[in-house]
Amino acid sequence: MYKLSWTGGKEALEKPANALTDLLDPPADAVSMTKQDTVAEDDETAWSLEAYFQERPDSEVINTLVAEHGGLGAGFLEELPDRDWVAHSLEGLGVVRCGRFVLYGAHDADKLPDEADDIVIRIDANQAFGTGHHPTTAGCLTLLGRFSGWAPKSVLDLGCGSAVLAIAAAKLWDRDILASDIDETSIVIARENVKLNDVEGQVSLCVAAGFDHPDIAAAASFDFVFANILAGPLAELAQDMAAHIAKNGRVMLAGLMAEQEAGVLAAYEKAGFRQLNRLDHETWPVLLLVRQ
Ligand SMILES: C[S@@+](CC[C@H](N)C(=O)[O-])C[C@H]1O[C@@H](n2cnc3c(N)ncnc32)[C@H](O)[C@@H]1O
Numbered sequence: 001m002y003k004l005s006w007t008g009g010k011e012a013l014e015k016p017a018n019a020l021t022d023l024l025d026p027p028a029d030a031v032s033m034t035k036q037d038t039v040a041e042d043d044e045t046a047w048s049l050e051a052y053f054q055e056r057p058d059s060e061v062i063n064t065l066v067a068e069h070g071g072l073g074a075g076f077l078e079e080l081p082d083r084d085w086v087a088h089s090l091e092g093l094g095v096v097r098c099g100r101f102v103l104y105g106a107h108d109a110d111k112l113p114d115e116a117d118d119i120v121i122r123i124d125a126n127q128a129f130g131t132g133h134h135p136t137t138a139g140c141l142t143l144l145g146r147f148s149g150w151a152p153k154s155v156l157d158l159g160c161g162s163a164v165l166a167i168a169a170a171k172l173w174d175r176d177i178l179a180s181d182i183d184e185t186s187i188v189i190a191r192e193n194v195k196l197n198d199v200e201g202q203v204s205l206c207v208a209a210g211f212d213h214p215d216i217a218a219a220a221s222f223d224f225v226f227a228n229i230l231a232g233p234l235a236e237l238a239q240d241m242a243a244h245i246a247k248n249g250r251v252m253l254a255g256l257m258a259e260q261e262a263g264v265l266a267a268y269e270k271a272g273f274r275q276l277n278r279l280d281h282e283t284w285p286v287l288l289l290v291r292q
Contacts, residue, residue: 001080002053004062013049015283016065052080096132099145101168103132119145119171122196123162128181128189130162136228136254139286140165143252143279144172151175152223152249156216158237159229159255163190163203169226170199178219180208211240221246227253231260238267245291250276253287261285 006013010033017033031051051057062077095104095111104112105124112120123131130137144165151173157166160179170177177199181187187207194203206215210233222245227234234253241251251273256264258281265275268289277288 001082002056002077003080004051004053004057004077006049008047008049010047013047016068017049017051096138098132098138098141099143100172101132101141101145103141103164105131119168121164121167121171123164123193124196126162126189126192128162128183128186128193130160130164132164135281135284136286137161137164139279139281139284140226140228140252140254141168143277143286143288144168147172154178154219154222154246155224155226156180156219156222156244157226158210159227159233160190160205161186161228163193163205165226165228166190166203167193167197167199169224170202171197175202177203178206178215179203180206180213180216182207182209210237211244216244220244221249223249225249225251227251227255229255231256231264235264235267238271238273241268242271242273242291247291249291251289251291253289254284256285256287258283258285261287265289 006016013033017031031049033047033049056079057077059077095102095108095113097103097113100117100119102113102115102118102120103123104120106122109122121132125131132138132141141164152175155166155169155173155175155177157163157169157177157179160166160181163179166177166179169175179190181190184207187205190205194200194205204215206213208216211217211220220243225241225245227237227241234256245251251268253264253268265287268287273289273291275287276290279286279288
């Protein structure tokens with residue numbers, strides 16, 4: 001395991017933090033930004049950015065990233081001894097609110113706010129994506145929390161990671177949800193999270209690439225699909241999405257960066273979708289589309 005770290009101002013570090021998660025090859029397994037302990041509460045200049053990689057990241061790519069985000073300095077790459085560094089880097093991330101949803105890890109159970117309308121979800125630090133700290137997950141949850149007076153009958157969370165969105169939807173809509181991921185480890189962790197959140201009876205899980213699984217075929221067509229994956233696979237899945245979503249059914253797309261939005265939207269318009277809503281985020285917009 002390798003750790004790459006920089007220190008600097010919060011603003012200067014935010015963009016490369018996002019880029020490190022998804023743009024590098026291999027991508028970082030975990031990226032965290034923390035304020036250094038030694039500075040005053042309102043000091044935004046002393047933050048640390050840390051990214052963890054299973055394999056040594058290509059120094060050329062790191063240098064390009066540094067050049068694109070001026071003011072980062074050289075960064076510091078070190079090889080770490082064996083340990084679950086991904087979980088370690090996520091420990092103590094803190095309680096995060098995404099609209100009506102409040103996400104926490106076991107270590108923060110005593111810090112939960114006490115609001116009557118909150119839907120509380122426990123996701124412990126682990127190797128599956130989806131603690132609520134990344135803007136794509138947070139954006140999906142925020143947009144989901146704005147639904148009122150409409151609940152779908154059949155729901156798929158495609159690329160579920162930790163199953164955070166499936167758990168949120170099960171709690172919000174009190175519906176059966178199917179959740180899938182291409183990555184087996186994510187599904188093992190998702191299963192634990194589903195248990196921890198008492199929605200075992202409602203959320204079923206399967207390992208699948210895209211829609212390629214008998215459980216997905218049997219449950220289609222869907223009234224609602226979450227797909228928080230990257231722009232490339234999202235665009236590739238547009239026609240399959242249309243084939244598995246009912247007329248007037250919706251899809252929430254995330255994982256695309258702002259500059260990729262037009263291309264992804266065009267692929268979905270071509271497949272028969274129309275944009276209904278959009279959550280604005282400087283880097284990671286979230287789109288809500290309806291199938292016409
Ligand atoms: C950005 S994470 C999103 C996790 C979670 N849904 C969330 O919102 O936090 C993307 C997930 O999609 C999975 N994934 C990527 N491509 C996929 C594909 N073609 N089919 C199914 N899952 C995929 C990855 O393994 C990863 O767990």
